[in-house]
Amino acid sequence: MSFRERLKNIVEQVDGAIGALIMGYDGIPIDECILPDVSLDVQLLAVEYATLLKEIKRTVDVLKTGGMEEVSISTGELRVVIRALNEEFFLVLLMVKDGNFGLGRYLLRLNASVFREMLQD
Amino acid sequence: MSFRERLKNIVEQVDGAIGALIMGYDGIPIDECILPDVSLDVQLLAVEYATLLKEIKRTVDVLKTGGMEEVSISTGELRVVIRALNEEFFLVLLMVKDGNFGLGRYLLRLNASVFREMLQD
Numbered sequence: 671m672s673f674r675e676r677l678k679n680i681v682e683q684v685d686g687a688i689g690a691l692i693m694g695y696d697g698i699p700i701d702e703c704i705l706p707d708v709s710l711d712v713q714l715l716a717v718e719y720a721t722l723l724k725e726i727k728r729t730v731d732v733l734k735t736g737g738m739e740e741v742s743i744s745t746g747e748l749r750v751v752i753r754a755l756n757e758e759f760f761l762v763l764l765m766v767k768d769g770n771f772g773l774g775r776y777l778l779r780l781n782a783s784v785f786r787e788m789l790q791d
Numbered sequence: 792m793s794f795r796e797r798l799k800n801i802v803e804q805v806d807g808a809i810g811a812l813i814m815g816y817d818g819i820p821i822d823e824c825i826l827p828d829v830s831l832d833v834q835l836l837a838v839e840y841a842t843l844l845k846e847i848k849r850t851v852d853v854l855k856t857g858g859m860e861e862v863s864i865s866t867g868e869l870r871v872v873i874r875a876l877n878e879e880f881f882l883v884l885l886m887v888k889d890g891n892f893g894l895g896r897y898l899l900r901l902n903a904s905v906f907r908e909m910l911q912d
Contacts, residue, residue, distance in 0.1 A: 710854075710856070711854075714853070714854065715854055718853055718854060721850070722846060722847060722850045725846050726864060729839045729840070729842070730864070730866050732835070732839055733831075733832075733835065733836055733866075733869075735831070735866045735867065735869035736866040736867015736868040736869065736888075737867050738864070738866055739867065740863070740865040741862075741863070741864050741865075742861070742862070742863045743847060743851070743859070743861075744859075744861040744862075745851050745854075745856045745857040746856065746857015746858050746860065747856045747857040748854075748856035748857065767857075772893075
């Protein structure tokens, strides 16, 4: 299964999910699956979140409580769940605010190891 | 009930919780309840997270998907859950990594409106 197929799989399984991406800290997605009717500027979001994730990583490193594993940020309309894959890449799930957060987190965790292996090949 | 009593209440109810704080974006806590055997440098954590939260707020504002409501950051050893109270203050719950994340989030949400009212008095 390709990156995109796996991302699509996650988006289809989670109620309220609107997209999923694998991307680097440089803000450039490796691959993505975004539902066609989504009005969000995903490119802007990717760039902004990449910058933010670098800042979060820096903070986490300062506090020395283990490496960054998962970040979630909820706003009035959107929930973004992020799972670190390795030093270079992370997995992002975008969902509407009342989407199935629990299942989304679970599927990111479950798929993270597969994506990690795929990224090493 | 005082700020501290309410914070203590949250910490005592959540399995794996090690502390809770109300703090401002300037990194200075209004009040806190930290379990006595916690080795974490809470003051450093408060300062670092305040800086980070400002950065997250900026990103969220750029993306225009509603105001910041909840942030959670999980590392190898620690889970930090944050709920925005108003433009000045936020509520922080610190827990060990396998603490009861769901209950922690729920209690922060439940108590946020009470803290908001207390902060206005």
